[in-house]
Amino acid sequence: VSLRPFQLHRPGSLEEATELLERHGEDAAPYCGATELVLLMKLGLADYRHLVDLKGIEELRRLARDDRHLHVGAAVTHRQIERSQLVRDCLPGLAEMEREVANLRVRNVGTLGGNLCFADPHSDPATFLLAADAELVCRRGSAGPRIVPIARFTSGAYETALEPGELLVGVRIPVPPAHTGLAHGKFAFHERPTTTVACLARVAEGRVAEARVAVGAVGPLAVRAPEAEMALAGLPVESPDPAVLEEAGWLAAAASGATSDGSGSAEYKRHLVGVLVRRCFRDALSRALRSTATGSRAGSAT
Numbered sequence: 001v002s003l004r005p006f007q008l009h010r011p012g013s014l015e016e017a018t019e020l021l022e023r024h025g026e027d028a029a030p031y032c033g034a035t036e037l038v039l040l041m042k043l044g045l046a047d048y049r050h051l052v053d054l055k056g057i058e059e060l061r062r063l064a065r066d067d068r069h070l071h072v073g074a075a076v077t078h079r080q081i082e083r084s085q086l087v088r089d090c091l092p093g094l095a096e097m098e099r100e101v102a103n104l105r106v107r108n109v110g111t112l113g114g115n116l117c118f119a120d121p122h123s124d125p126a127t128f129l130l131a132a133d134a135e136l137v138c139r140r141g142s143a144g145p146r147i148v149p150i151a152r153f154t155s156g157a158y159e160t161a162l163e164p165g166e167l168l169v170g171v172r173i174p175v176p177p178a179h180t181g182l183a184h185g186k187f188a189f190h191e192r193p194t195t196t197v198a199c200l201a202r203v204a205e206g207r208v209a210e211a212r213v214a215v216g217a218v219g220p221l222a223v224r225a226p227e228a229e230m231a232l233a234g235l236p237v238e239s240p241d242p243a244v245l246e247e248a249g250w251l252a253a254a255a256s257g258a259t260s261d262g263s264g265s266a267e268y269k270r271h272l273v274g275v276l277v278r279r280c281f282r283d284a285l286s287r288a289l290r291s292t293a294t295g296s297r298a299g300s301a302t
């Protein structure tokens with residue numbers, strides 16, 4: 001296993017990066033942490049003469065919030081998100097999910113943008129961001145941004161809606177309103193997840209006013225489970241009926257598109273989805289009950 005020689009480019013702007021990618025065409029690839037790209041090259045599954053490092057572009061390293069959104073640049077690492085006080089304050093479920101990604105070495109260099117652009121079905125962030133209703137900011141050179149909802153960004157296993165030459169600039173995630181909790185659950189034999197689930201619960205007048213359920217890793221794409229969401233809406237918060245939670249679990253499993261592969265049979269994965277949805281929705285509910293002010297500790301587990 002060895003790497004063939006390549007030239008490294010370090011553009012300082014998006015325009016420069018696009019120009020480099022256009023100039024070298026199929027011989028070039030962009031990267032952020034390179035944890036996936038270099039692995040592919042080492043295995044002989046990809047071969048590029050020119051690698052374009054996007055980490056020097058300031059816009060892609062942005063981690064900030066405004067009134068409505070948390071903005072995470074594509075080159076922000078999993079570890080930076082996990083440790084950010086800003087993230088812990090306004091979207092603690094995101095920091096908690098990131099803590100569960102891979103191992104410390106991968107989290108230190110791997111980025112949110114690289115994870116989403118690689119579009120490995122075994123992804124934690126893709127599922128979480130689906131439940132969070134995130135949008136992706138894509139851009140090519142000096143053109144204006146193209147905003148793509150996360151549900152339309154991943155178009156299949158290892159496939160995205162990025163157009164030729166277009167780069168992912170960042171992700172914008174709505175800051176949950178008060179009385180809203182977001183939780184993530186996963187099951188993994190090794191580092192990459194076998195099953196991922198993310199739930200959002202918004203509570204009003206003692207009942208579930210809004211429920212979101214996303215399931216990933218079991219099939220080619222992370223998906224929302226609208227029938228499970230409908231079953232959970234209206235559920236009393238104080239003593240949620242276990243039969244309704246169980247039904248929601250099975251509805252989510254049915255919607256998950258689970259397929260049999262090296263991680264397990266479709267039937268086994270559907271079972272895992274059912275269990276994780278029940279647990280994860282309970283977590284989201286208890287976080288919603290603890291969250292008070294908009295954007296401050298909303299969804300906090302502490």
Ligand SMILES: Cc1cc2nc3c(=O)[nH]c(=O)nc-3n(C[C@H](O)[C@H](O)[C@H](O)COP(=O)(O)OP(=O)(O)OC[C@H]3O[C@@H](n4cnc5c(N)ncnc54)[C@H](O)[C@@H]3O)c2cc1C
Nearest residue numbers: 032033034035036037102110111114115117123124168191
């Ligand atoms: C041992 C191991 C365990 C792992 N476990 C997990 C896990 O538990 N959960 C999980 O979710 N993930 C897991 N992963 C995946 C990990 O999260 C990704 O490897 C990492 O996030 C990829 O980020 P990167 O910056 O290194 O990507 P890179 O390798 O830099 O890029 C990946 C791909 O995206 C393209 N790309 C990168 N950035 C951009 C951009 N801004 N615009 C357009 N295209 C771009 C590159 O050309 C490349 O094709 C694991 C990986 C490893 C190696």
